[in-house]
Amino acid sequence: MAYSRIEILPSILASDFAKLGEQVHTVEQAGADALHVDIMDGHFVPNLSLGIPVVESLRKATRLPLDVHLMIEQPEEFIEDFVKAGGNRILVHEEATVHLDRALAMVRELGAEAGAVINPATPVGMLSEVLDKVDTVLVMSVNPGFGGQAFLSNSYEKIRQLNELRRRYNRSFRIEVDGGVDSENIAQLARAGANSFVAGTSIFHTADPAAATRNLKRLATDAVSLKT
Numbered sequence: 001m002a003y004s005r006i007e008i009l010p011s012i013l014a015s016d017f018a019k020l021g022e023q024v025h026t027v028e029q030a031g032a033d034a035l036h037v038d039i040m041d042g043h044f045v046p047n048l049s050l051g052i053p054v055v056e057s058l059r060k061a062t063r064l065p066l067d068v069h070l071m072i073e074q075p076e077e078f079i080e081d082f083v084k085a086g087g088n089r090i091l092v093h094e095e096a097t098v099h100l101d102r103a104l105a106m107v108r109e110l111g112a113e114a115g116a117v118i119n120p121a122t123p124v125g126m127l128s129e130v131l132d133k134v135d136t137v138l139v140m141s142v143n144p145g146f147g148g149q150a151f152l153s154n155s156y157e158k159i160r161q162l163n164e165l166r167r168r169y170n171r172s173f174r175i176e177v178d179g180g181v182d183s184e185n186i187a188q189l190a191r192a193g194a195n196s197f198v199a200g201t202s203i204f205h206t207a208d209p210a211a212a213t214r215n216l217k218r219l220a221t222d223a224v225s226l227k228t
Contacts, residue, residue: 005195006190006195006196006197006217006220006221006224007033007034007174007176007195007196007197008031008032008033008197008199008213008216008217008220009032009033009034009035009036009067009176009196009197009198009199010027010032010035010036010198010199010200010203010204010209010213011036011038011178011198011199011200011203011204012024012035012036012037012038012050012054012058013036013037013038013049013050013200014200014201014203014204014205015200015204016204020057020058020061021061023204023209024058024061024062024064025061025062026209026210027203027209027210027213028062028063028064029210030209030210030211030213030214031213031214031217032064032213033064033065033196034064034065034066034067034088034089034196035058035062035064035065035066035067036067036069036178036198036200037050037054037055037058037066037067037068037069037087038050038069038071039051039068039069039070039071039072039078039082040071040072040144041071041072041073043072043073044071044072044073044093044095044096045071045144049071052081052082052085055068055082055085055086055087056085056086058086059085059086065088065089066086066087066088066089067088067089067091067115067136067176067196067198068082068087068088068089068090068091069091069117069138069178070082070090070091070092070093070096071093071096071144072096073096074096074097075092075093075096075097075103076097076099076102076103076106079092079103079106079107079110080106080110083107083110083111083112087112088112088113089112089113089114089115089135089136090107090112090113090114090115091115091116091117091136091138091176092104092107092114092115092116092117093116093117093118093119094116094117094118094119094122094126094127095118095119095122100116100130101129101130101133104116104130104133104134105133108133113135113136114133114134114135114136115134115135115136115137115138115174115176116130116134116136116137116138117137117138117140118137118138118139118140118158119140119143119144120140120141120142120143120152120154120155123158124158124161124162124165128165131165131166131169131171131173132169132171134173135173135174136173136174136175136176136196137162137173137174137175137176138176138177138178138198139155139158139159139162139175139176139177139178139194140155140178140179141155141177141178141179141180141181142178142179142180144179149179149180150180151179151180151181151182151185152179152180155177155179155189156188156189156192159175159177159189159192159193159194160192160193162175162193163175163192163193164193166193174195174196175193175194175195175196176194176195176196176197176198177189177194177196177197177198178198179198181197181198181199181202181216182199182201182202182216183202183212183215183216183219186199186216186219186220186223187219187220187222187223188223189220190219190220190221190223190224191223191224194220197216197220199212199213199216202216203216
């Protein structure tokens with residue numbers, strides 16, 4: 001049976017780092033299902049971001065799963081470090097390694113959930129040989145590297161394709177979407193088949209992150225309920 005539970009994953013990259021612990025507690029109490037942690041190396045994507053010490057600090061601050069998104073070259077060299085730091089789900093880009101199967105196997109052998117990520121220009125078919133080895137497929141709906149970008153509409157079709165593959169082969173992986181997710185598009189994304197929604201600006205750049213978290217979950221849940 002396809003994975004159907006709706007998840008909201010606030011993206012820590014958009015939070016106020018001077019109030020990180022407070023903001024984590026706020027979204028946790030509001031019903032967030034996991035925290036999304038972007039790791040960028042300045043090479044695979046044109047930006048630098050969080051590292052192992054931040055993951056370790058988050059692990060101490062929350063019981064929520066940590067969804068660690070490795071936007072780095074040679075991810076295999078760092079998978080074990082991020083699992084040890086507290087990452088529960090490790091997501092690896094198809095474009096960042098020539099050995100995606102090996103990288104996913106490493107994650108699972110270390111006891112974490114494995115995820116594969118595709119950039120906006122990468123077709124769904126590039127993951128056809130690993131869909132039986134992933135817990136999550138993350139569709140990037142912006143070009144990775146910076147928060148606050150506009151949503152790319154070709155993501156809907158990619159999510160629909162993944163949802164069809166999930167049904168056809170009776171897989172149970174989550175379909176996660178990251179980039180430009182907000183109250184205007186989350187219902188349509190849920191109807192297309194997405195289950196997990198990364199939201200940064202639309203949560204942390206609002207006057208009430210708790211209310212924003214609850215509203216996103218309500219909109220996605222209602223969309224799926226109405227569809228069925």
